[in-house]
Amino acid sequence: MNSALKNQLRQSLRARRRQISPSQQQLAAQQLMQRIIKLRAYRRARHVAAYQASDGEISPALLLHHAALQGKNCYLPRIRFGCADQKHMSFQRYHPRQALRVNRYGIGEPAGLRYDARSPTKLDIVLVPLAGFDKNGGRLGMGGGFYDRCFAFKNRKPQQKPLLIGIAHHSQEVSALPIDDWDISLDVIITDRTMIVPRRGRSMH
Numbered sequence: 001m002n003s004a005l006k007n008q009l010r011q012s013l014r015a016r017r018r019q020i021s022p023s024q025q026q027l028a029a030q031q032l033m034q035r036i037i038k039l040r041a042y043r044r045a046r047h048v049a050a051y052q053a054s055d056g057e058i059s060p061a062l063l064l065h066h067a068a069l070q071g072k073n074c075y076l077p078r079i080r081f082g083c084a085d086q087k088h089m090s091f092q093r094y095h096p097r098q099a100l101r102v103n104r105y106g107i108g109e110p111a112g113l114r115y116d117a118r119s120p121t122k123l124d125i126v127l128v129p130l131a132g133f134d135k136n137g138g139r140l141g142m143g144g145g146f147y148d149r150c151f152a153f154k155n156r157k158p159q160q161k162p163l164l165i166g167i168a169h170h171s172q173e174v175s176a177l178p179i180d181d182w183d184i185s186l187d188v189i190i191t192d193r194t195m196i197v198p199r200r201g202r203s204m205h
């Protein structure tokens with residue numbers, strides 16, 4: 001069963017990610033930002049979504065800061081649980097340094113009454129968190145299916161916006177992930193060491 005295999009891999013990759021030292025985390029975040037700001041897709045983007053790093057994830061905070069200074073609109077995911085614990089995720093407008101509220105997973109998300117969400121189809125680029133990735137654009141997430149549901153439309157029309165950029169520490173690469181039908185694939189993967197464009201990904205330069 002894929003789900004047992006995925007859970008096992010997820011646990012070990014998350015444990016590995018949590019071992020990364022604070023100084024290596026800082027360096028990795030800088031290297032990541034330097035790589036992303038060179039991309040044409042980033043320079044052209046008006047609406048950029050990322051996430052609030054947690055659990056040893058590589059931090060997109062420097063990049064979001066850069067994006068805000070460039071006058072781009074920034075967004076963070078906000079999760080919601082509906083009837084029968086149905087999981088939903090939206091992208092809420094975010095200004096770096098804005099106060100965040102911690103969700104049930106201990107991850108900061110935009111709070112407050114202003115519900116300034118933008119449709120996922122109207123974002124230009126999304127920096128996607130992941131537990132593991134492979135060179136084909138395969139992604140292993142945290143197991144909630146939040147990103148898979150939110151960007152399911154990309155599986156039908158891969159050329160459609162937004163560009164999904166998986167970001168990770170290089171040590172999160174695995175040779176081949178178990179992939180299910182519903183899994184989204186990444187258009188490009190950027191780590192602190194490299195940029196990987198899966199064969200069916202769009203041209204990035």
Ligand SMILES: Nc1nc2c(c(=O)[nH]1)N(C=O)[C@@H](CNc1ccc(C(=O)N[C@@H](CCC(=O)O)C(=O)O)cc1)CN2
Nearest residue numbers: 051052053054077079105107129141142143144146147
């Ligand atoms: N930084 C960040 N934000 C994100 C995600 C992410 O992967 N990274 N998400 C990507 O989807 C969504 C949140 N998804 C998550 C799903 C599971 C767990 C998690 O820690 N699960 C625990 C069990 C917790 C519980 O059920 O009480 C675990 O597996 O140990 C965290 C986030 C939206 N925001």
Ligand SMILES: Nc1ncnc2c1ncn2[C@@H]1O[C@H](COP(=O)(O)OP(=O)(O)OP(=O)(O)O)[C@@H](O)[C@H]1O
Nearest residue numbers: 006140141142143144145146147148149152182183
């Ligand atoms: N498009 C979808 N529609 C309905 N259910 C889905 C969809 N995508 C994923 N799921 C459900 O979500 C659950 C978790 O999937 P999976 O383990 O692939 O999550 P993940 O990609 O690791 O998580 P995340 O995207 O939150 O980081 C699965 O049980 C799956 O049935």
